[in-house]
Amino acid sequence: MVTKRCVTCGRETTDYVSFKCPVCEEEIVRCETCRAKGNPWVCPTCGYTDG
Ligand SMILES: [Zn+2]
Ligand SMILES: [Zn+2]
Incomplete structure (x- = not known):
């Protein structure tokens, strides 16, 4: 199983x-x-956001 860090909340999951x-x-x-909550995300590299 691979653990990744969520770009929105910063938790590893x-x-x-x-x-x-x-x-x-x-x-x-x-x-x-x-x-599930539809929280917006921001690209950590270029700052692009979907919100
Ligand atoms: Zn998250
Ligand atoms: Zn980007």
């Missing part, structure tokens, strides 16, 4: 979804909690 930033293609990781 194994229950996450990941996708690429549309701008810089950095991997974006969101934990299931933040995904």
